[in-house]
Amino acid sequence: MSRTIGYVTFSDSTKYYFKYDGTADICNRNLYVNENEPWNIEEPKICQCNNSEEVVIQANYGGGFWWEGKACRACMCITEGTDPYDETVTMHDGYEERSI
Ligand SMILES: [Zn+2]
Structure with missing residues (x-):
């Protein structure tokens, strides 16, 4: 399976989950x-x-990686940063302490 679960973490530590497609990244x-x-x-x-x-x-994919983006909790969707390989995104390996 190349699909896995990821999550976004808001500044108040609220966490919501999304599906990450590791084939399409x-x-x-x-x-x-x-x-x-x-x-x-x-x-x-x-x-x-x-x-x-x-x-x-x-993203809980491979050894895990994370980046910053934007999301709306009222509309329950990611609004910026769905593509971690976009040139505007800085990707980091592992797990960010703010999101644990
Ligand atoms: Zn919204």
Whole structure:
């Protein structure tokens, strides 16, 4: 399986989970409260409220890696940083302490 679970962590330590596709190296933008929920197939969510917050995006893929992005907890989706290989993203190996 090349798909795995990742999670975003907000500044207040709230964590929401997403599905990470390790073949395409991209995050499914939809966020879920529980770790088992991202396996549901749903239409991609879009933030309509522009209340995105800074988050740490953590992928549990390989040895783990993380980067910074944005997500909206009202709309439950990642709004920036779904592609860790985008030139605007700085990827770090391992697990970020803010997201543990
Ligand atoms: Zn929103």
